[in-house]
Amino acid sequence: MITIIQYELKKMLIQPLSLMLILILLAVNGIVLLFNSEGSIVSRQDIEMQRAEQSQYAGAINENWTTSITEKLKSLKENPDNLISKDEKIKVQQGYLQRGYTQEYVDKMDNTNFLKPEILNSLSYNILLDAKYSSEFYDYAQQFSDMQGELYRREGDGKKGEALASKAEAMYGYLAQDYIAHYGYNLGWLKLSFMQSLMPFIVGLFLIVTISTIFSKEYSQKTDSLLLSTKYGKSRLIYAKLGASFILAIGFWITIQGMNLLVTAGLFGLQGAETYVQDWLFNNSPFAIPQLTNYIAVRIVSLIGVIFLTSIIILISVKSKSSFLTTVISTILLLFPVVISIPNVGGIVGRFISEAMLFMPVRLLIATDYFTFFRGYYIVGKVVLMQWVVPMVAILLSILVVSIAFKTFKRHQVEN
Amino acid sequence: MELKINKLTKQYGNKIAVDRFSVTFTEGINGLLGANGSGKTTLMRMMCDILRPTSGEVLLDGVNITTLDEAYRELLGYLPQNFGYYPDFSAWDFMLYFSSLKGLPRLTAENRCKELLNMVGLYEVRKKKIKTYSGGMRQRLGIAQALINDPKILILDEPTVGLDPKERAKFRNIISENSTGKIVLLSTHIVSDVEYIADRIMIMKEGQLSQQATTDRICDSIKDFVWSLQVAPNDVDSYNSNFIVSNLKHSGEQVELRIVSEERPSEKAVNVSPNLEDLYLYHFKGEV
Ligand SMILES: Nc1ncnc2c1ncn2[C@@H]1O[C@H](COP(=O)(O)OP(=O)(O)O)[C@@H](O)[C@H]1O
Ligand SMILES: [Mg+2]
Numbered sequence: 001m002i003t004i005i006q007y008e009l010k011k012m013l014i015q016p017l018s019l020m021l022i023l024i025l026l027a028v029n030g031i032v033l034l035f036n037s038e039g040s041i042v043s044r045q046d047i048e049m050q051r052a053e054q055s056q057y058a059g060a061i062n063e064n065w066t067t068s069i070t071e072k073l074k075s076l077k078e079n080p081d082n083l084i085s086k087d088e089k090i091k092v093q094q095g096y097l098q099r100g101y102t103q104e105y106v107d108k109m110d111n112t113n114f115l116k117p118e119i120l121n122s123l124s125y126n127i128l129l130d131a132k133y134s135s136e137f138y139d140y141a142q143q144f145s146d147m148q149g150e151l152y153r154r155e156g157d158g159k160k161g162e163a164l165a166s167k168a169e170a171m172y173g174y175l176a177q178d179y180i181a182h183y184g185y186n187l188g189w190l191k192l193s194f195m196q197s198l199m200p201f202i203v204g205l206f207l208i209v210t211i212s213t214i215f216s217k218e219y220s221q222k223t224d225s226l227l228l229s230t231k232y233g234k235s236r237l238i239y240a241k242l243g244a245s246f247i248l249a250i251g252f253w254i255t256i257q258g259m260n261l262l263v264t265a266g267l268f269g270l271q272g273a274e275t276y277v278q279d280w281l282f283n284n285s286p287f288a289i290p291q292l293t294n295y296i297a298v299r300i301v302s303l304i305g306v307i308f309l310t311s312i313i314i315l316i317s318v319k320s321k322s323s324f325l326t327t328v329i330s331t332i333l334l335l336f337p338v339v340i341s342i343p344n345v346g347g348i349v350g351r352f353i354s355e356a357m358l359f360m361p362v363r364l365l366i367a368t369d370y371f372t373f374f375r376g377y378y379i380v381g382k383v384v385l386m387q388w389v390v391p392m393v394a395i396l397l398s399i400l401v402v403s404i405a406f407k408t409f410k411r412h413q414v415e416n
Numbered sequence: 417m418e419l420k421i422n423k424l425t426k427q428y429g430n431k432i433a434v435d436r437f438s439v440t441f442t443e444g445i446n447g448l449l450g451a452n453g454s455g456k457t458t459l460m461r462m463m464c465d466i467l468r469p470t471s472g473e474v475l476l477d478g479v480n481i482t483t484l485d486e487a488y489r490e491l492l493g494y495l496p497q498n499f500g501y502y503p504d505f506s507a508w509d510f511m512l513y514f515s516s517l518k519g520l521p522r523l524t525a526e527n528r529c530k531e532l533l534n535m536v537g538l539y540e541v542r543k544k545k546i547k548t549y550s551g552g553m554r555q556r557l558g559i560a561q562a563l564i565n566d567p568k569i570l571i572l573d574e575p576t577v578g579l580d581p582k583e584r585a586k587f588r589n590i591i592s593e594n595s596t597g598k599i600v601l602l603s604t605h606i607v608s609d610v611e612y613i614a615d616r617i618m619i620m621k622e623g624q625l626s627q628q629a630t631t632d633r634i635c636d637s638i639k640d641f642v643w644s645l646q647v648a649p650n651d652v653d654s655y656n657s658n659f660i661v662s663n664l665k666h667s668g669e670q671v672e673l674r675i676v677s678e679e680r681p682s683e684k685a686v687n688v689s690p691n692l693e694d695l696y697l698y699h700f701k702g703e704v
Contacts, residue, residue, distance in 0.1 A: 003516040007509070014504040222500030226561070229464040229494040230517040231486050237517055414466040414496075415428075 001236055008244035012210045021209055025202050029256060032198055033263045047268055051185045053127045058184035066135040073128050077111040082119045089114050137181045140280040145172035148374055160378040167383040168374045171286035179288040186272025188264050189291040195260045196298060196368045200335055203253050204362055207310055208334065211245045212326035215318040215409055225414045234410045242314065242402060249310040257299065286374040298367045304391045305364025309334060311398040312361055318405040334362055358390055417477060418442055419569060419599050424472035426458050433458040435623035436472065441599045445591065447610030448603040450620035451700045456603040457497050460573050464494045490519065493567030495558045497574045503547035507538050507557050510546060511564065518565040532560040535590060551578035559587065563594060572602040576609050588613050607692045619699050626699060635690040641678050642694050643685040646670045655681065660697050
């Protein structure tokens with residue numbers, strides 16, 4: 001069995017295209033790791049400075065912490081050294097008056113408007129602002145609790161709406177009232193989260209190119225007649241093919257995850273495992289879990305995504321007659337949800353599309369956005385979180401799809 | 417051991433590729449002779465459990481081969497017509513891969529593969545990629561592959577395609593040497609492939625078994641139908657269009673014709689003893 005698996009892996013990897021693709025994909029992933037969002041190479045020095053600055057304020061976000069941040073910001077703003085000169089201040093005020101602001105507004109203007117440009121752009125000031133924003137964590141959580149509760153009661157009908165509303169309120173309410181969020185330097189974790197968005201183009205593409213061949217190439221190469229007439233051609237061979245596909249898929253996924261983790265750890269460090277994940281803008285996670293737990297949750301879903309994606313590629317491969325066709329179909333079917341943005345059509349159709357999108361293998365592969373919002377299904381009187389339902393459905397579909405693939409090859413007829 | 421084909425039929429749309437084919441194979445070499453399109457490949461695929469018959473069955477010692485499943489395929493060696501290969505595999509990899517699919521333990525497999533590759537003359541080049549092989553070398557590799565599990569049932573579909581005359585002779589020896597105690601079935605549309613080595617000959621025509629006999633008796637059916645005749649060169653065309661001319665030889669001013677015909681083609685014609693070539697032409701006159 002192991003020998004057969006080895007040969008199946010060899011068949012997939014021996015194609016010149018596969019090896020070249022591995023190198024290219026590793027290189028692309030590596031380059032993205034080394035660059036920041038502005039497109040320049042990340043500088044260790046900048047990172048160190050940010051780490052030093054943010055680490056001063058690292059800790060649980062509570063009243064004392066909030067007070068101290070507020071004080072610091074206040075004293076910074078009141079320090080005459082940080083402010084522009086009287087003349088410059090008058091100029092700024094006149095500018096506002098000219099743009100139509102009232103005298104009253106201008107008189108009440110806070111010192112923020114009169115900080116020297118070098119202060120405004122300074123790291124320490126911006127980190128303080130960031131910390132100040134973080135001190136509002138619990139308020140935002142409470143707002144989400146209220147908003148989501150109201151939304152589900154308004155949209156949902158009766159029991160269902162009420163159940164979903166209370167679930168959302170309970171989760172965000174917990175964040176607002178009982179959870180203790182931690183502030184701190186966590187660039188490494190943010191980078192790791194960002195790297196997930198690359199998964200379709202690194203892991204996804206690799207799987208589509210290599211695993212597409214697993215069955216279809218036997219047809220197009222006319223080796224099916226040789227294989228199926230051997231003793232194990234209708235049993236162990238198929239297990240070995242499935243095994244090899246999953247080993248390759250999971251192996252490559254682990255390689256990329258490992259590479260991301262190592263490079264990120266080296267470049268940014270992994271401090272901040274205990275910091276909160278919600279930015280209340282793009283990430284409105286209802287889960288009371290910090291970076292590390294969130295990282296693990298995302299990887300579990302992503303791993304399920306890899307398995308799901310692999311299963312579907314295997315099915316396409318076993319059903320189609322040529323591996324080229326398999327590659328094309330797989331690419332369109334599996335990658336298009338991320339490449340093309342679906343127009344936002346409203347109504348039932350839009351609802352259906354957005355619901356279906358949640359079950360796309362490639363979305364699971366990325367996985368990060370599953371943990372950025374509240375979504376629940378009302379199933380027999382209970383609210384089950386989408387974050388449970390989607391991976392479970394994906395696992396069940398994978399099992400179904402793989403067993404269909406197994407039977408299809410077992411019953412394959414050699415006709416040409 | 418007895419392999420029984422019972423009213424085996426395969427239909428593709430309106431086309432009946434194999435038509436209620438019944439025959440019983442016992443140990444020995446069986447030659448399946450038939451023109452292209454007569455249904456040989458289709459028949460063999462059904463015998464190898466890779467194509468489901470429309471009706472009928474294949475029984476090994478009374479048990480349907482689909483019931484036997486692995487136990488049947490364990491006994492089987494098959495060389496398909498126009499089989500594929502893995503271009504980037506070496507012959508050695510290819511052989512070891514099929515050894516594991518046929519259930520040979522690693523060490524046995526290596527010895528067996530070495531032996532077989534030596535036998536087909538590929539051992540020296542075993543590390544070279546198959547894509548660098550000539551057609552004849554690939555065909556020899558295919559033959560070696562079919563023999564890996566020392567099959568009790570060996571099915572070879574047009575095994576000599578792509579082989580040069582020397583390779584053909586070598587192939588016949590290999591098959592003769594490896595056939596004891598085995599059921600060997602080899603299909604061909606080339607008479608000389610089976611003439612010397614087959615114990616029995618079957619002639620397949622339009623999906624049906626049209627004749628079968630032991631090799632030394634197979635020609636009996638046309639023993640009065642083969643004629644030799646000396647004619648003038650000018651008359652050759654007329655004979656060619658009216659009769660099956662199986663051979664034509666210039667001898668001095670005259671031309672010597674060998675004719676297969678139920679009626680005496682001419683007063684001067686003399687009866688000669690038939691060979692398999694004559695028989696083939698007799699059966700497939702319209703098709704060649
Ligand atoms: N998959 C198929 N679909 C339709 N017709 C087929 C198929 N396979 C074989 N045939 C037809 O069945 C007949 C027998 O073919 P085959 O078994 O390949 O003959 P042979 O091997 O003797 O040349 C031919 O007429 C061929 O066209
Ligand atoms: Mg054929």
